[in-house]
Amino acid sequence: xxDLARRSACALVLAALLFLPGLPAGAQAQGxxxxxxxxxxxxxxxxxxxxxxxxxxxxxxxxxxEQAQAxxxxxxxxxxxxxEQTDGITVDEYKAISNAMREDSDLMTRVEAIYxxxxxx
Numbered sequence: 606x607x608d609l610a611r612r613s614a615c616a617l618v619l620a621a622l623l624f625l626p627g628l629p630a631g632a633q634a635q636g637x638x639x640x641x642x643x644x645x646x647x648x649x650x651x652x653x654x655x656x657x658x659x660x661x662x663x664x665x666x667x668x669x670x671e672q673a674q675a676x677x678x679x680x681x682x683x684x685x686x687x688x689e690q691t692d693g694i695t696v697d698e699y700k701a702i703s704n705a706m707r708e709d710s711d712l713m714t715r716v717e718a719i720y721x722x723x724x725x726x
């Protein structure tokens with residue numbers, strides 16, 4: 606698995622499982638996502654990944670379940686805000702692409718190519 610695949614999978618899984626409850630049922634087919642939507646998705650993934658890198662260790666080191674839940678709630682709000690502030694994508698679209706990527710290797714390949722292009726600097 607490439608570094609992008611590992612990091613994006615980690616970010617997506619953590620975001621989906623820890624921070625973004627209520628994933629929509631039924632993902633769209635990968636053809637439903639144009640390059641502009643996927644480019645916006647990658648921008649959001651980078652933001653989400655950075656937030657997860659910040660929050661995951663804090664949540665893991667919480668002194669109590671209550672503290673972890675409070676941190677998780679704050680992280681959730683920041684993740685949603687980061688996605689909402691990304692031009693060209695909504696939280697629901699982010700979740701739909703995340704779900705579709707897990708089931709569609711061609712879509713994952715498209716997203717990886719966009720990620721490499723955006724982060725080549």
